[in-house]
Amino acid sequence: MLSTLTKWVLLMSPELERLKELSLAENLGRLHRLWRTAADAELIPLGLTHPRWTALWKLLRLGDNVSQKVLADALEIELPSLMRTLNQLEDQGYVQRRCCEKDKRARIVSLTPDGIEMLKQMESKIMLVRRNLLAGISQQQLNDFENIMSQISENALATLDKSSA
Amino acid sequence: MLSTLTKWVLLMSPELERLKELSLAENLGRLHRLWRTAADAELIPLGLTHPRWTALWKLLRLGDNVSQKVLADALEIELPSLMRTLNQLEDQGYVQRRCCEKDKRARIVSLTPDGIEMLKQMESKIMLVRRNLLAGISQQQLNDFENIMSQISENALATLDKSSA
DNA sequence: TATAACTAGTTAGCATGCTAAGTAAATAAC
């Protein structure tokens, strides 16, 4: 059996160089995890887990007072995933939920004074992490980097559209 | 309470432009998820979930016949996480585990003939996804992209070392 | 050699993502 494998590996040896390159997707995953870990290292001491602080952060950036649906879409997670996080944040006293007057199906999420206070503490930590991680990288390099990311994203979306069609 | 928030947002308005930029970490996460989704779309029809096919793929690249510990490290997951996946792959008949002669604590994982057959099917699919996602991106751009990723990774590792020390 | 410290594997149980299915409200179709 081992010899079968060996034979196959030898057979596809012209591909081997490209096989080595295939780590790009893995590197992407690793980098994302590293960034998240670095941010968590600063923010977990404040009593917030990753899903909680990202939800608070996003809520601020959305301008507060948005429906759970809007928040979930912005975080790119599903509503049931957000539910649990919002329950926790509500228990911690950082957010409130109330019924929407205009659409009685919806519930509006807003920051409490404690939540705003927590965000102030978070803000400097998050900026610090960003500065640390982007040290030594020029604005031009950053722009190029983001452009490549955009292009790969577009390719991925196009591929997914095509395969689902 | 809303006015408190408004005041604070106004107060930190010099930061607002930088706040908008903060999406880089999120874009990284989104891109990783997209890549994974595109790959899964090709591979799940073969009966393999994401953790399973990545484990098989990594096992091949490690040259087969490695300990669970080595495989877990290479996949950058913990042993208990790998355990479950290997149990599934063993149930599916794609891998085997046997005791290591030299170190009786360890168990060696190897591909079965069925596993090798499955990998052959996987290989073309994975290449296809890569080609699709990197369409229109030059080798030079790709090199630059990977260099920036490396630099951010190094910065992150340095930051984490410093904070844990 | 005998004991201490470490390492590989395992099991158990938590956290957070998901999909599926159900309810209530809003909107579209007739």
Next chain:
DNA sequence: GTTATTTACTTAGCATGCTAACTAGTTATA
């Protein structure tokens, strides 16, 4: 206006990551 469809939320339960704690085997130390 009534009915059908869609939408927002919720609950329930699965998948996969993790840490903690345990066992068995190895290595280092006295």
